[in-house]
Amino acid sequence: MFDYALNIIGNDWIMIVLAALVLFLGTKRLPDITKKFSRVMAQYDKTKGMVQEEIQKAKGEFNLNISGPVMSERQKLESLAKSLGITTEGKTDDDLRSMVNLKLGGSAKPDQDTKQ
Template sequence: MGSEWIIIIFVALVLILGTNQLPSAARKLGKAVNEFNRAKNEVQSQMKNVSDSNLDTSEPMETERQKLEMIAKSLGINSKEKSDDELRKIISDKMGPKKTDSSENKI
């Protein structure tokens, strides 16, 4: 079923562009696809670098403090000289209000 559409599109392109312009149109399409793939790969590479550099979760967290410090680091919060409660409050404020289920708000 899909091959039929490819044949129909190919015949339509030959009729519209003619046999002389078809190779140049194919080259332009190939260059556009290549550029798109290059940009996609670059964005994926940057996302991987950002995620790898921000969070190192290769080892399990042993304490609550380590978890808080990891979250604070990912949010750009300086965790030194702050108590656990202060960190929780700052993280909570930075992440925004907690979303509630609409069914809980019904009277």
């Protein structure tokens, strides 16, 4: 079979794209479109910064640093408890759940709250 792929790399693509934009949009509309595009990008950066600030506020004082995937529910509980400063030795899963819940500001027994 024949391979008709273009062997164009790097800056050549930028020149081709710019030439295509000038051909399709014309020289009069191109500055307006680039201004609109820069406004959209500035708004995107502003919104991204606001979202990151809100995440940091919601995270609060807790330093939840979980690195890597965890395989079991017990590993999830242990990594969350350790990041909150809770010792995990000799504790059952239910004990860890209640301690994590208390540390995060919830009640000790979340199931009992819903049954009332």
